[in-house]
Amino acid sequence: MTDMPGPHPQLPRHETPEERADRNLIELLQELRVVLTGVQIVFAFLLGVAFTSRFPYLDHFQHSTYVVTLLLTVIASAILAAPVALHRGLFHRGVKPRIVALSARLAQIGLVFLAxxxxxxxxxxxxxxxxxxxxVVITALTLLLFAGLWLVLPWAxxxx
Structure with a gap:
């Protein structure tokens, strides 16, 4: 198996702090663009559920699950879109490294709400x-899947 192309992770890139901030912000915004599409799909699905003929017949547990899930999706959407608003609101203010640092943290928090x-x-x-x-059993398994792929794997x- 050959090594992946590109610079070795231990070798520094030859870029200025401003270039690094630009690159990091571009990469982060690309990642968020992909994730926000998923959030929009889940949100659209949930909106559609409320207008189905079976929705009025859901039990209390199912209605509660629906409401909580819809709100979690809204929260995930707001948090994951916040870096775009930060960038727009602070554009040309000379604080791009701060925008990148805060946006990276917001992305992490938003991914938790998305999961x-x-x-x-x-x-x-x-x-x-x-x-x-x-x-409940299936959801516990999918929660473990998310925890493994999104938390444990990067940590390892x-x-x-």
Whole structure:
């Protein structure tokens, strides 16, 4: 197996702090563009659910799951879009490194809310299709999947 192309992670790039901030912001905004598309899809799905003929017949647990999941999606959307607003609001103010640092933190927090929203959608759908107990089990497994891929894997790679 060959090494991935590009600079070795231990070797410094030859860029100024301003160039680094520019590159980091561009990369972060690209990542957020992809993630926000997913948030929009989940939000659209949840909006559609409320207008189905079966929605009035959901039990209290399912209605509560729906409301919490919808709100988690709204929160994820707001947090994940905040870096764009920061950049626009502070454009040409000479604070790009601060924008990048805060935006990176907001992206991390937004991903947590997105993971919770996605798992809420799984819980809701599985509760309707399979019942509450299988829904909770399946959602616990999907939560573990997210935790493994989004938290444990990056942490383990940083430890190498």
């Amino acid at each position: 919770l929203a996605l798992n809420g959608a799984v819980l809701l759908l599985m509760a309707i299709v399979l019942g509450r107990v299988p829904a 790679l940083r430890q190498e």
